[in-house]
Amino acid sequence: MRESNVLSGTLTALAEEKKYNSIKDILRTMNPADIAELFGAVPEQTLPILFRLLSQDQAAETFSEMDSDQQQTLIEVFSDRELREVVNELCADDAADLVDDMPANVVKRILRQADPEMRQMINELLKYPEDTAGSIMTPEFVRLNPDMTVDEAVRSIRSTGLEKETINDCYITDGTSRLTGTVSIRTLIVSGGGERIRDIMEENVIFVDAKEDQEEVARVFDKYNLMVLPVVDAERHLVGIITVDDVLDVLKKETTEDMEIMAAMMPSDRPYIKTSVLELWKNRIPWLLALMISATVTGTIISRYEDALAACVTLTAYIPMLMDTGGNSGSQSSTSVIRALSLHELDFSDGLKVIWKEARVAVLCGVTLAAVNFGKLMLFDRVGMQVAAAVCCTMVVTVLVSKMVGGILPLAAKKLRFDPAVMASPLITTVVDAMSLMIYFQFAQAFLGL
Amino acid sequence: MRESNVLSGTLTALAEEKKYNSIKDILRTMNPADIAELFGAVPEQTLPILFRLLSQDQAAETFSEMDSDQQQTLIEVFSDRELREVVNELCADDAADLVDDMPANVVKRILRQADPEMRQMINELLKYPEDTAGSIMTPEFVRLNPDMTVDEAVRSIRSTGLEKETINDCYITDGTSRLTGTVSIRTLIVSGGGERIRDIMEENVIFVDAKEDQEEVARVFDKYNLMVLPVVDAERHLVGIITVDDVLDVLKKETTEDMEIMAAMMPSDRPYIKTSVLELWKNRIPWLLALMISATVTGTIISRYEDALAACVTLTAYIPMLMDTGGNSGSQSSTSVIRALSLHELDFSDGLKVIWKEARVAVLCGVTLAAVNFGKLMLFDRVGMQVAAAVCCTMVVTVLVSKMVGGILPLAAKKLRFDPAVMASPLITTVVDAMSLMIYFQFAQAFLGL
Numbered sequence: 034m035r036e037s038n039v040l041s042g043t044l045t046a047l048a049e050e051k052k053y054n055s056i057k058d059i060l061r062t063m064n065p066a067d068i069a070e071l072f073g074a075v076p077e078q079t080l081p082i083l084f085r086l087l088s089q090d091q092a093a094e095t096f097s098e099m100d101s102d103q104q105q106t107l108i109e110v111f112s113d114r115e116l117r118e119v120v121n122e123l124c125a126d127d128a129a130d131l132v133d134d135m136p137a138n139v140v141k142r143i144l145r146q147a148d149p150e151m152r153q154m155i156n157e158l159l160k161y162p163e164d165t166a167g168s169i170m171t172p173e174f175v176r177l178n179p180d181m182t183v184d185e186a187v188r189s190i191r192s193t194g195l196e197k198e199t200i201n202d203c204y205i206t207d208g209t210s211r212l213t214g215t216v217s218i219r220t221l222i223v224s225g226g227g228e229r230i231r232d233i234m235e236e237n238v239i240f241v242d243a244k245e246d247q248e249e250v251a252r253v254f255d256k257y258n259l260m261v262l263p264v265v266d267a268e269r270h271l272v273g274i275i276t277v278d279d280v281l282d283v284l285k286k287e288t289t290e291d292m293e294i295m296a297a298m299m300p301s302d303r304p305y306i307k308t309s310v311l312e313l314w315k316n317r318i319p320w321l322l323a324l325m326i327s328a329t330v331t332g333t334i335i336s337r338y339e340d341a342l343a344a345c346v347t348l349t350a351y352i353p354m355l356m357d358t359g360g361n362s363g364s365q366s367s368t369s370v371i372r373a374l375s376l377h378e379l380d381f382s383d384g385l386k387v388i389w390k391e392a393r394v395a396v397l398c399g400v401t402l403a404a405v406n407f408g409k410l411m412l413f414d415r416v417g418m419q420v421a422a423a424v425c426c427t428m429v430v431t432v433l434v435s436k437m438v439g440g441i442l443p444l445a446a447k448k449l450r451f452d453p454a455v456m457a458s459p460l461i462t463t464v465v466d467a468m469s470l471m472i473y474f475q476f477a478q479a480f481l482g483l
Numbered sequence: 484m485r486e487s488n489v490l491s492g493t494l495t496a497l498a499e500e501k502k503y504n505s506i507k508d509i510l511r512t513m514n515p516a517d518i519a520e521l522f523g524a525v526p527e528q529t530l531p532i533l534f535r536l537l538s539q540d541q542a543a544e545t546f547s548e549m550d551s552d553q554q555q556t557l558i559e560v561f562s563d564r565e566l567r568e569v570v571n572e573l574c575a576d577d578a579a580d581l582v583d584d585m586p587a588n589v590v591k592r593i594l595r596q597a598d599p600e601m602r603q604m605i606n607e608l609l610k611y612p613e614d615t616a617g618s619i620m621t622p623e624f625v626r627l628n629p630d631m632t633v634d635e636a637v638r639s640i641r642s643t644g645l646e647k648e649t650i651n652d653c654y655i656t657d658g659t660s661r662l663t664g665t666v667s668i669r670t671l672i673v674s675g676g677g678e679r680i681r682d683i684m685e686e687n688v689i690f691v692d693a694k695e696d697q698e699e700v701a702r703v704f705d706k707y708n709l710m711v712l713p714v715v716d717a718e719r720h721l722v723g724i725i726t727v728d729d730v731l732d733v734l735k736k737e738t739t740e741d742m743e744i745m746a747a748m749m750p751s752d753r754p755y756i757k758t759s760v761l762e763l764w765k766n767r768i769p770w771l772l773a774l775m776i777s778a779t780v781t782g783t784i785i786s787r788y789e790d791a792l793a794a795c796v797t798l799t800a801y802i803p804m805l806m807d808t809g810g811n812s813g814s815q816s817s818t819s820v821i822r823a824l825s826l827h828e829l830d831f832s833d834g835l836k837v838i839w840k841e842a843r844v845a846v847l848c849g850v851t852l853a854a855v856n857f858g859k860l861m862l863f864d865r866v867g868m869q870v871a872a873a874v875c876c877t878m879v880v881t882v883l884v885s886k887m888v889g890g891i892l893p894l895a896a897k898k899l900r901f902d903p904a905v906m907a908s909p910l911i912t913t914v915v916d917a918m919s920l921m922i923y924f925q926f927a928q929a930f931l932g933l
Contacts, residue, residue, distance in 0.1 A: 062687060066707045191673050200669050201651045201710075218668050219650050223641050237512060255735065257516045258728040260651075260710055277727045278708035284731070285705065288738045289822055295742075296818035296908065297811055305823040306833065310840060314847040317815050321882075324811050325852055328804035329859070335800040346793050349802075350785040353916050354778035356803060361747055361774050361909045365767050368746035372739055373755040383756065390760060397764040402775055409779070432771075458746065458908045459811045466803050 041074035048079050056086050065091055069098035081110045093122030100307075101134040108139055117146040124198055125151065126171035126279070129158035157272075166250050167243035169283065170264045170273030175203040179213065179231035183224045186216075202261045204271055205234050212240060212263055212271040240265050243272055247283045252377065254280045291375065295368070295457035297324060324459055330467045331356075338474045341483035347416060348477055351424050352470070359431040359469040360462035362398060366391050366439030367461050371453045374443060381448045384441070391440040392433065399432035423476040430476075431469040438464055491524035498529050506536050515541055519548035531560045543572030550757075551584040558589055567596040574648055575601065576621035576729070579608035607722075616700050617693035619733065620714045620723030625653040629663065629681035633674045636666075652711045654721055655684050662690060662713055662721040690715050693722055697733045702827065704730045741825065745818070745907035747774065774909055780917045781806075788924045791933040797866060798927055801874050802920070808852060809881040809919040810912035816841050816889030817911050821903045824893060831898045834891070841890040842883065849882035873926040880926075881919040888914055 040059075047056050060068060060083075068091065072080055084107055087095055096104060096119050108116060120128060120143055128147070132140050132155055144152055154172050161167025175197050177186050186203070194200040203221070205214040214234035224233050240263045241250055254262060254277055264273045290300040297320035301308055308316075335342070335352075342349055370387060373379040379387065403425040410421040439461050443453035477483060490509075497506050510518060510533075518541065522530055534557055537545055546554065546569050558566060570578060570593055578597070582590050582605055594602055604622050611617025625647050627636050636653070644650040653671070655664040664684030674683050690713045691700055704712060704727055714723045740750040747770035751758055758766075785792070785802075792799055820837060823829040829837065853875040860871040889911050893903035927933060 064687065064689065064707060070706075187672065194669055194673055200672065218672075219644055222637065222650065222668075223644055237514065239514065251731075255728075255731045256520075257514060260727065277710065277731075278705075281701075281705045281727075281730070281734070284734055284738075285826065288734075289826070292742070292745075292818055292822050295745075296814045298815050298818070304826070304828045305819045306828055306836070310843040310847070313819075313840070313844045314851075317812075317844065318848055318851055321808060321811055321815075321848055321852060322855060325804060325808050325856065326859075328807045331803040331807075332800040332864075335803070336797070339796045339799070342799055343793065343796050346789045347786070349789070349792060349799055350782040352799075352802065353781040353785070353806060353920070354775060356806075357778045357781075357913060357916060358771060358775050360912070361771055362767075364746045364908065365748050365771075368742055368748070369755045369763075372742050376735065376739070376754070378754045378756055386756065390763070393760040394763045394767065397760065398768055398771055401764075401768055402771060405772060406775065409776075414782075459814065462810070462912075463807060466807060470803070 038074050041071050044071070044083060045075055045079050048082050053086055056083065057088075060087055060091070063091075065094035066098050068095045072099060072103060077106055080106055085115075089118070089122075093119050097123055097127040097131075101131075104131060105135060105139060108135070108142065113142075113146055116142065120146050121148050121151050123151075124171055125154040125158060125173050126169065126198075129155050129168075132159065161243055164247050165243065166241045166245040166247060166264050166275060167273070169247055169250070169279045170243070170275045171198045172273045173198045174261075174263075174271075174274040175200050176271070177203050177205050177216065177230055179205050179207070179229070179234065181230045182226065183221055183228050183230070183233070184226040186221060186230055187226075190218075190221075198274065198276055199261055202274075204263055204274070205230055206271050210270050212238060212265055212269055214238060215263070238263065240269075241275075242267070248287050250275060251280050251283045251287070291371075291454045294452060294454040295371065297321070297457075297459035320459065324463050327463045328466065331463075331470055334467060334470045334474070338477075341474060341477060341481075344483050345420070345477070345481060347420055348423070348473075351420075352473070355424070355427055355431060355469050355473055356462075356466045358402060358428065359435040359465040360458070362395065362432045363435035363439035363461040363465045364458035366394075366436045367443050367456050367458070370440050370443045371457060374447055374453050379444075381444055384444050387440045387444060388437060391436045395433040395436035396429075398436070399429035402432060403428040419480040423473070423480045426476045426480075427469065427473045430472050431465070434468050434472070435461070435465045438468070488524050491521050494521070494533060495525055495529050498532050503536055506533065507538075510537055510541070515544035516548050518545045522549060522553060527556055530556055535565075539568070539572075543569050547573055547577040547581075551581075554581060555585060555589060558585070558592065563592075563596055566592065570596050571598050571601050573601075574621055575604040575608065575623050576619065576648075579605045579618075582609065611693055614697050615693065616691045616695040616697060616714050616725060617723070619697055619700070619729045620693070620725045621648045622723045623648045624713075624721075624724040625650050626721070627653050627655050627666065627680055629655050629657070629679070629684065631680045632676065633671055633678050633680070633683070634676040636671060636680055637676075640668075640671075648724065648726055649711055652724075654713055654724070655680055656721050660720045662688060662715050662719055664688060665713070688713065690719075691725075692717070698737055700725060701730050701733045701737070741821075741904045744902060744904040745821065747771070747907075747909035770909065774913050777913045778916065781920055784917060784920045784924070788927075791924060791927060791931075794933050795870070795927070795931060797870055798873070798923075801870075802923070805874070805877055805881060805919050805923055806912075806916045808878065809885040809915040810908070812845065812848060812882045813885035813889035813911040813915045814908040816844075816886040817893050817906050817908070820890050820893045821907060824897055824903050829894075831894055834894050837890045837894060838887060841886045845883040845886035846879075848886070849879035852882060853878040869930040870927075873923070873930045876926045876930075877919065877923040880922050881915070884918050884922070885911070885915045888918070 044056060075083060132143055175190055190200050201218050203216050204212060207213050214236045215238045216230060216234045220233055239257055241253060243264050243266055260277050262275045263271055264275060266272050293300045299316040301316050406428055407421055407425045410416050410424060442456040446453045446456050494506055525533060578601060582593055625640055640650050651668050653666050654662060657663050664686045665688050666680060666684045670683055689707055691703060693714050693716055710727050712725045713721055714725060716722050743750045749766040751766050856878055857871055857875045860866050860874060892906040896903045896906050
């Protein structure tokens with residue numbers, strides 16, 4: 034971050050001095066992703082000057098790596114010709130993303146400048162709902178005919194390959210453009226020139242439906258170690274391909290979303306630093322309110338036992354520690370189960386195994402914690418035997434209950450088709466708090482006769 | 484999961500009836516990753532029978548997709564010849580992983596059966612510490628000479644390409660095997676046969692050092708949308724390549740690790756369902772103990788204000804709600820910051836921006852929560868004005884303090900080179916609990932004159 038700040042300062046200064054050739058020299062050695070990062074730190078009015086100094090090779094790729102705010106800034110100063118050059122050089126999936134991100138008037142200009150072919154591809158891609166396979170695919174793939182020879186196939190790739198997202202895997206379709214096979218460039222290279230594609234193609238093709246969720250797409254990539262995955266429509270017509278670099282983005286986004294949900298926030302699409310204060314408030318307040326209101330239950334429980342507490346105020350001192358330990362124990366279990374569910378290592382049918390495992394871990398943890406606590410209560414706090422017994426018994430039972438609840442709730446959520454991530458720390462804590470108080474007061478009454 | 488259970492039942496039954504041809508027919512249509520998943524649900528004694536029915540093409544790939552427990556089961560029943568066939572067909576990085584996972588006596592057998600070339604590659608790879616670029620790379624890449632013509636390069640790829648992990652990118656090294664350029668198979672295909680590699684190669688190559696952390700490797704892949712990344716040693720000699728499928732594994736592992744740390748557990752390498760009860764206890768108990776002992780502070784605070792509480796027991800009823808809301812507010816902020824740090828959207832120099840943003844969000848959230856709470860206190864709980872004022876003022880200040888602490892601690896951890904993920908929910912909750920109690924008692928004393 035610091036490095037790009039220094040360099041962006043240099044470029045801005047050079048732009049003010051109109052030393053355009055030096056700027057070109059610097060930019061020429063750089064990679065589009067690095068240039069885009071650099072441009073992120075440049076004043077808005079300097080951005081168009083710098084962008085126009087990029088070579089034509091770099092311009093479109095750099096543009097597609099930029100933030101949508103900066104893309105909009107550029108489009109607004111672009112002449113029609115400049116816009117046309119950039120838009121038609123973009124990969125179709127990047128162009129569709131761009132159209133998705135821009136306000137209506139900018140979209141109109143973009144579509145007007147797009148070639149008919151590009152316009153059609155953009156419109157095709159925009160038909161698919163967000164977060165589906167269709168929304169992250171590109172229609173720019175190499176399509177081969179099963180009757181071609183290897184030599185014909187290579188000639189065909191040579192003539193069109195430069196415009197395709199990748200040529201590493203080529204797809205074979207029948208007369209109705211149904212997907213029938215795939216052949217890797219490696220197979221083409223090692224095969225004899227006269228062999229027919231139908232004889233060397235792999236017919237057992239892994240593919241996804243365009244309406245499939247992108248999280249499932251990521252799972253397929255991971256399971257089969259893929260670089261590219263073909264996408265078909267309901268009739269198995271080949272409509273596009275997904276490349277693994279888009280899957281990395283999906284994984285990153287889904288992980289962020291999971292973590293946000295697990296911390297009781299509404300998931301957000303924008304990076305933290307670019308999210309406005311009001312938006313952050315909107316994402317955070319619903320859960321805070323819901324959890325605060327749920328916590329009323331704990332208040333009610335305490336009120337019901339007010340007399341007991343008044344008789345032995347010392348008991349109050351251990352409430353936070355017991356509640357926290359219960360919450361932490363439960364969060365550990367729920368996080369383990371949520372993560373295992375999202376990696377498909379577990380499903381609902383493993384419920385009994387999970388409960389049995391958590392129960393045993395809970396007993397081990399509960400007894401350890403109670404033992405340490407008992408020592409502390411007797412040696413440092415010097416409380417009576419009855420209070421110590423109440424606290425330690427509560428500890429064992431609370432940890433047991435918390436870990437069971439933490440293990441079961443995500444599985445139940447999965448079964449009920451909720452997102453298991455909702456059952457993370459904050460919700461578990463609220464549920465466990467109420468239970469640990471009840472357990473505590475029961476033991477206190479039993480041991481202290483309150 | 485269910486599906487593979489059904490099919491594994493069928494295969495086990497067929498194996499008992501010795502219907503080997505039918506099994507072969509079923510397996511032939513399947514993908515190695517699916518076969519490995521299926522074999523995971525098969526009884527241990529049936530596994531070798533089924534494995535031996537795989538075609539030679541499928542055997543090594545299926546083997547590399549299997550769990551290490553099952554790999555060990557197979558190796559133990561393999562004849563030397565069978566072991567030799569599987570080991571030498573593995574990709575070098577999978578072979579090194581295998582050697583890494585097996586007990587010493589099995590490793591000896593594997594290395595004895597490996598070809599000299601494979602043995603050397605395995606030994607090379609094992610030199611690199613876990614979690615470095617070197618540990619996830621493979622030395623099986625296509626190396627070209629800058630003086631070759633395109634035709635010569637293609638001939639060279641044709642003769643050796645089948646053994647390489649990928650031929651989609653080829654690497655050019657100088658006389659001392661230093662990395663000097665890269666050329667994609669696409670460029671080779673569209674270039675004229677007589678052109679020299681040195682004239683068409685890309686010299687601005689992105690690479691990593693073999694000692695680089697694998698998390699940084701994943702970041703480089705993501706930033707530059709790579710499929711393959713070359714790995715060099717300290718003298719810039721090309722030693723291997725990393726393919727993006729291994730990066731997906733890294734991302735998955737790192738995410739799991741982050742989530743485990745954020746839920747106060749020691750990170751674990753094994754999937755939840757395969758982790759023993761004792762191991763889970765070992766991973767969970769240190770943090771539970773540490774947090775329980777830290778929670779002693781809250782007990783001490785309550786004890787100090789015992790008289791105040793005895794005078795107005797109603798105050799106790801709101802302790803859990805205030806502590807929970809503080810904890811939830813703080814966790815939201817710390818999770819946002821931890822995630823932004825791990826995506827490199829933030830660094831320590833953004834500290835002031837984070838604090839200012841969190842402060843404004845906190846005031847909005849705190850006031851909203853206090854207002855709702857005030858309504859509830861007056862209308863439902865019918866507490867006195869003084870208690871309501873104490874609770875609501877505590878709410879505003881607690882949320883403010885919690886969100887500041889939640890925002891700052893991960894940044895501070897990063898600066899001090901700790902893992903920011905440690906500063907997640909459980910630790911924040913413990914810190915915030917103590918603070919919210921102090922704030923509560925201060926307001927209670929002020930408003931109620933206790």
